[in-house]
Amino acid sequence: MWTIYFLIVLSIILGIGAWLFFMWAVKSGQYDDAERPKHRMLEDDTKTD
Numbered sequence: 001m002w003t004i005y006f007l008i009v010l011s012i013i014l015g016i017g018a019w020l021f022f023m024w025a026v027k028s029g030q031y032d033d034a035e036r037p038k039h040r041m042l043e044d045d046t047k048t049d
Helices: 002-027 036-043
Strands: none
Touching: none
16 A cells, blocks of 8 residues: 555656756746747758858
C-alpha cells in the first residue's frame, strides 16, 4: 500500500516541477514569438557567389 502513496507523492512532485519549468519558460520569453523562427530560415538566403 505504501507504493501507491509513494507514486502519488512522486507524481505530484513531478507535476509541480513540470509546472514550475513551464512557468520559467514563459517568463523567460520562450513563447513570445512563435511565428518568427519558422520564417527566419527563409530570410537567411544570402548569396556567397
